[in-house]
Every structure is written in structure tokens, then in C-alpha cells.
Amino acid sequence: MIDVNTFIGAYPWRQLPGTEPSDLLAAMDRAGIAEAWVSHLPSLFWKDPSAGNAALFELATRERRLHGVSAIHPGLPHWEEDMVEARARRAVAVRCDPGLLGLSPVGAETIALLRRAGELRLPVLSAVRLEDGRGRHPLDAAPELPAWAVRAWLRSSPLTRVVITHADRGFIEEVHWGSTPEEAARVWWDLSWIWGPPEDDLRHLLAAIGAGRFLFGSGQPLRIPEVPSARLDLLDLSAEDRAAITRRNALALIGQ
Amino acid sequence: MLIDVHAHFYHDRSGRAGWEALNDSRLAAGERIGITWHVASVLGSWGLTSPTYFPSPPDLQYGNGWLERLARQHPRRIRGYVTVNPNHTEDALQRIARGQQAGMVGLKLAASRRADDPLLDPLCEAAGRHHFPVLHHVWQHRRREWPGQEASDAVELCRLAARHPTVHFILAHIGGGGDWGHSLRAVRPQANVLIDLSGSGADGGMLEQTLRAVGVERLLWGADVTLCTGWAKLRYLERLLTAEDLSLVRAGNAVRIFPEGAFA
Numbered sequence: 356m357i358d359v360n361t362f363i364g365a366y367p368w369r370q371l372p373g374t375e376p377s378d379l380l381a382a383m384d385r386a387g388i389a390e391a392w393v394s395h396l397p398s399l400f401w402k403d404p405s406a407g408n409a410a411l412f413e414l415a416t417r418e419r420r421l422h423g424v425s426a427i428h429p430g431l432p433h434w435e436e437d438m439v440e441a442r443a444r445r446a447v448a449v450r451c452d453p454g455l456l457g458l459s460p461v462g463a464e465t466i467a468l469l470r471r472a473g474e475l476r477l478p479v480l481s482a483v484r485l486e487d488g489r490g491r492h493p494l495d496a497a498p499e500l501p502a503w504a505v506r507a508w509l510r511s512s513p514l515t516r517v518v519i520t521h522a523d524r525g526f527i528e529e530v531h532w533g534s535t536p537e538e539a540a541r542v543w544w545d546l547s548w549i550w551g552p553p554e555d556d557l558r559h560l561l562a563a564i565g566a567g568r569f570l571f572g573s574g575q576p577l578r579i580p581e582v583p584s585a586r587l588d589l590l591d592l593s594a595e596d597r598a599a600i601t602r603r604n605a606l607a608l609i610g611q
Numbered sequence: 612m613l614i615d616v617h618a619h620f621y622h623d624r625s626g627r628a629g630w631e632a633l634n635d636s637r638l639a640a641g642e643r644i645g646i647t648w649h650v651a652s653v654l655g656s657w658g659l660t661s662p663t664y665f666p667s668p669p670d671l672q673y674g675n676g677w678l679e680r681l682a683r684q685h686p687r688r689i690r691g692y693v694t695v696n697p698n699h700t701e702d703a704l705q706r707i708a709r710g711q712q713a714g715m716v717g718l719k720l721a722a723s724r725r726a727d728d729p730l731l732d733p734l735c736e737a738a739g740r741h742h743f744p745v746l747h748h749v750w751q752h753r754r755r756e757w758p759g760q761e762a763s764d765a766v767e768l769c770r771l772a773a774r775h776p777t778v779h780f781i782l783a784h785i786g787g788g789g790d791w792g793h794s795l796r797a798v799r800p801q802a803n804v805l806i807d808l809s810g811s812g813a814d815g816g817m818l819e820q821t822l823r824a825v826g827v828e829r830l831l832w833g834a835d836v837t838l839c840t841g842w843a844k845l846r847y848l849e850r851l852l853t854a855e856d857l858s859l860v861r862a863g864n865a866v867r868i869f870p871e872g873a874f875a
Contacts, residue, residue: 489788551839552640576815581843
């Protein structure tokens with residue numbers, strides 16, 4: 356399995372266990388996860404999030420199971436160079452979380468990043484949220500990523516491809532059915548925020564949208580990595596669909 | 612044995628389309644997970660004819676009666692809480708007495724009245740007489756009023772629990788939204804408050820901190836409306852706890868606080 360939604364490093368809003376790469380690897384072993392796409396959690400809150408990318412590049416060089424997701428701030432001077440470096444250093448994706456950067460999700464900077472990433476054939480990963488809004492720190496007021504922004508992203512360029520994590524059923528349906536089939540084929544969703552039974556949101560989405568749009572993602576260590584596996588184990592998935600969600604879709608996304 | 616202390620079912624007069632499918636899905640998922648007992652409540656009409664958290668007496672009568680019948684249809688799988696609205700004291704007391712006679716095993720208090728309000732006292736006394744634990748809906752750190760409910764947090768629940776030291780209280784869904792760390796600080800010294808692990812939240816560190824705060828003897832497994840996160844937390848605990856301690860969370864603690872023979 357490939358977990359496309361993992362982090363290393365500390366979280367500013369609460370104590371978080373297991374923030375070291377070795378902790379992540381141990382958790383992956385426990386949950387049966389072979390490889391992970393990794394973001395550098397603290398730098399998502401820094402004025403220049405790209406400052407955390409060096410640690411990811413170094414980590415990915417040292418540990419073949421972990422693949423870096425470079426954070427880019429498109430409002431900073433020469434941000435395009437960070438994109439080129441991400442490509443050169445074999446980042447599997449770049450990430451931009453406009454709410455954490457104080458940027459409009461459909462502002463010129465964000466749209467420019469999406470277009471440039473498309474030209475470089477890099478997927479753009481973004482989180483709707485990192486935590487349940489009801490439990491956030493009182494000073495953690497960053498806006499969540501809205502569904503209308505993702506629709507706009509998909510319309511920004513035919514080359515743009517996005518991975519959205521921590522989205523629930525309503526969000527996913529709003530984007531999917533609010534996009535053309537061609538646009539909807541360029542967005543992938545992780546499992547971290549999609550409910551299983553008895554609401555059966557994941558079962559419904561897989562039937563309505565298809566397994567090709569979904570990726571195995573946990574959000575660990577912000578969330579325990581056992582959740583997406585439990586969700587899949589509560590479905591009667593074909594081996595083919597399960598393989599697509601847990602591995603093949605992620606590999607296809609990065610051209611492997 | 613595996614006991615889900617926080618389950619819900621829906622009925623034909625509830626505000627949920629596809630209510631039968633929801634119930635079937637819970638039972639089917641429960642079979643896959645290995646749930647031996649679903650201890651469930653029905654919150655009136657679930658919003659159809661009175662608000663979910665402020666259910667009317669007629670809706671409570673229908674919902675509780677429907678759950679009693681469901682439990683009789685599944686005598687080896689389903690047990691029920693009596694749900695009441697504390698604003699209607701006499702009705703609530705009658706409902707508890709009737710529910711006990713009909714085989715219900717606990718009292719469900721949602722969010723019709725703040726947990727530390729004196730109106731809850733006669734209901735908790737009645738629960739104590741029947742050896743019912745009280746499952747109380749809790750907002751983990753309520754910083755303000757929330758629409759649609761008169762929500763309580765752990766501090767308010769502990770005030771109630773302190774007034775009824777022989778009654779067991781279950782703080783609902785530690786993973787159900789809000790600041791669970793605040794709840795853990797509040798419940799730590801209140802020994803008659805147990806924590807149910809249900810809720811969609813499965814935050815990293817939550818289970819470890821819950822164990823440190825209250826110990827394994829005060830943890831109850833539950834799922835509420837997300838059996839997937841419930842199962843994930845159970846899998847996580849399988850790695851964290853000894854087999855003996857895990858059995859307490861799975862069922863042993865529940866067997867201890869519910870009426871004798873409730874799960875026989």
C-alpha cells in the first residue's frame with residue numbers, strides 16, 4: 356500500500372506523537388503500508404514553507420520507502436525555482452495549502468502555481484483541513500479549502516492534476532458533479548475523511564465515481580493510520596479495485 | 612465479546628431517508644467487526660417531528676418503543692438505552708421505569724438540558740435505582756452555545772457525576788468533535804465517569820492520552836455513527852494493550868457498569 360497523506364515533524368497546535376521519520380516507518384510497518392508520500396508538517400505553517408523541503412529531499416534519498424511532497428508558496432519571489440527543484444529532486448508532488456499561507460485559493464498566485472505544476476507534470480496536493488474544525492486551537496483560524504476553489508483549479512489548465520486530502524463526501528460530490536468528466540478525471544481523493552458504515556459514504560462514492568479517483572491516505576500522525584484500512588476492510592471490494600486504491604492509482608499519478 | 616456502548620438505530624418515523632439501509636449497514640458491519648452487542652439509543656424522531664436534541668414526549672415514546680421491539684427482534688445482538696428529555700421530569704421518570712421493565716439497560720441523556728442542571732438529578736437517582744449507566748452526549752470543550760442543542764462538556768458532566776457518586780456516567784464520543792484534551796483533564800479525578808471511544812475523530816495521541824488520564828478500567832469501546840473509525844481505534848488498541856487490558860475495553864468494563872445479566 357502507498358499512503359499519500361503522511362507527515363513528519365511537529366504540529367504547532369498540539370503535542371503530536373510519532374513525528375520522526377523512524378516513527379512514521381514503524382507506524383507504516385504496523386499498518387501494512389509499504390511506501391508513503393511525506394509532507395513536512397511544521398513548514399506548512401512557516402512564512403516560507405519551502406524551507407522544510409531540504410529535509411524531505413534528504414529523507415527521500417536516505418529512505419527509499421518515503422517520497423517527498425514539496426511545499427511551495429506561490430506568493431514568494433522566485434517560487435518557480437522551488438518547483439523546478441522539486442522536479443529535479445524527484446518529489447512525487449508539490450503541495451500548496453492556500454489557507455495556511457494567507458492566500459486566496461483562487462488568487463493569481465495560486466492559479467499560477469497550478470498551471471506551472473501542470474506544465475512540469477507535477478500533481479498538486481492540498482488538504483481541505485488538517486483537523487476537525489470543532490477541535491482546533493482557538494488561534495488556528497486558517498480557512499478550510501472550499502470545494503468551489505477545487506472546481507476552479509481543475510478549470511485553470513487542462514494539464515493541472517490535483518490530489519485533495521481530508522475531503523468528505525459532500526465536498527467530493529460537489530467537485531465531481533460540478534466538473535466536466537475531463538476535469539473530474541484530473542482530481543484524486545484520499546480516504547482519510549470519508550465515512551464508512553452505517554452512513555456508507557465511501558461505498559456510495561466508489562459506486563458513483565469509481566475506484567480510479569481514490570487514493571489510500573491516512574493523515575498520520577495527525578490521525579492513526581489504521582483508519583483507511585478499516586474503511587476498505589468494511590467493503591466488499593474486488594481485488595482489482597482495492598489494488599487501484601491502495602497502490603496503482605498513486606503509481607499512475609506519478610507516471611510509474 | 613465486543614460491546615459497542617454507543618450505537619444508534621433509526622425507524623420509520625425518523626428524519627432519515629433510507630433508515631432501514633442504515634440499520635442493516637450497522638448490523639452487517641458489526642458482524643464483520645465482531646460486535647457482540649450494540650447498545651443503542653433512538654433520539655425521538657431524529658428531527659422529523661421534534662428536534663433531535665429536544666425530542667418531544669410523543670417522539671420519545673415512539674422511538675423508545677421502537678427500540679424495545681428491535682431489541683426483542685435481536686435478543687442476542689441489541690440492547691437499548693432509554694432516551695428522555697429532562698425538561699419533562701414526570702414523563703422522563705415514567706419512561707425510565709417503563710424501559711427498565713421492558714428490558715432496557717441504560718439511560719441516554721443527549722442535549723436537552725445542561726448536564727449540571729438540577730433537573731437531571733431525579734433522573735440520575737432513578738438510573739441509580741435500576742443500576743443503569745448514564746450515557747451523556749458531550750461536546751468536548753464547549754466554548755460557546757451551539758445551535759440545535761443545549762450541549763454540555765466534561766466539566767459540566769463531572770458536576771453531575773459528583774452529585775451521584777454511585778451512578779456510572781459515560782462521557783460520550785471522546786472522538787466526536789471538540790477538544791478531547793480538555794475533557795481528559797476534567798474527568799481524570801471523577802472516578803464514576805467512564806469514556807467511550809466513539810466518534811469520527813481518530814487523532815494521533817488521543818488513545819494514549821486517554822489511557823494515561825483515566826486508566827484502562829474507565830475506557831469503553833464504541834463507534835457511534837462511524838464504525839470504521841471505531842474499528843480502527845480497536846485495531847490500534849490491540850497493539851497498545853495487553854490481551855487482558857484489551858478485554859476490559861472490548862467488554863469487561865461495560866459488563867461491570869451495566870445491570871447484571873445485561874449481556875447474558
